[in-house]
Amino acid sequence: MRQVFLDTETTGLSPDAGDRIVELGCVEMVNRRLTGRNLHFYLNPERPNNEEAVRVHGLTDEFLADKPLFAAVASEFVEYLRGAEVVIHNAAFDVGFLDAELKRVRHSGVATLASGIVDTLAMAREAYPGKANSLDALCRRLEVDNSKRTLHGALLDAELLAEVYIRLTRGQHSLVIDGPQEGSDSDATEQADLAIDLSSFELPVLAANADEEAAHEALLSGLDKACGGKTIWRQMLAQPA
Known part of the structure; x- marks a missing residue:
């Protein structure tokens, strides 16, 4: 299964009030393994940032002035997202902004492009009712290293979310890009190990207490x-x- 972990940074809190996306970060995972094929853009929002938003993500109007418009990257983003299950923390917020941007360039919304949308905030609230379930709180609870997160950043947050998701769903304890390819030295060693005759070993059976x-x-x-x-x-x- 192909999943895309996604996060955005914005000029403010409301796409209906004209706020726009200033950063878009996506991390790809296939069959619960990171592929390294990520997507990341800083975007010119064509409007001033809210001061509170800048304090959160640190992306000033001056920094964003020469960045591409969303329209310039829309086709690449749409093709990247198409058919994937999209995983977002507080999905309603990011999807609202993405749908507004896609509507401006006459593309269909996220729900139409993706095979499904997973909200990890809803998952966390079900798993840890009554507790703080921000991305930072989940990183602390699930022992995901977020020491580099001094400011919010879309790509970094998407990477952290992928790690949080794996631990939240208890599938494995860490994420790695695809392992040794067929024909490598590691592959040969593994094949040799499989050839060992284990019939002479007597393995103890320990019952659980x-x-x-x-x-x-x-x-x-x-x-x-x-x-x-x-x-x-x-x-x-x-x-x-």
Whole structure:
């Protein structure tokens, strides 16, 4: 499955009031592995920044003055996004701005381009009800290093979001670009390891104690909750014998 983790920085809080996107960052993941094929633009918003917005992202009007307009990058962005599942933290905010920009250049909205939209803020609120669920809060809770995030930045935030998403969905503990290619030294070593005869080894079987079984059940329950009760093993257990 192809996913795009996306974030924007803007001149203010309301596309309906004319606020525009000043930075767009996208990170691609295929089958839960980063590909390194990212997309990043600084954009001239054709209007002044709100002072509060500049304090958040640090992108001044002077810095943005010579950057491309959204119209100049729209086609590249549309093709990059097309068919992917889009993952955004507080999706309504970013999608509102993206749809406004796409409408200006007569493109269809994000929901039409993407195969689906996932809001990690909604996921986090379900997994951690009553707790702070900002991107910074999730980085701290899930032990994602955000020490470089002194200001908000669309590409950095999209990269952090990808790491948060993997940990939030408990799929793996870190993200790597595709591993050794077929024919490499590492591949040859792996093939040699597979050829070892293991029949002479006697492996001990260790039964879990009560505390370990309880911890395992708690982990399974957390996984089931994170995916909205759609885990296959729960469905199988619920079926009549």
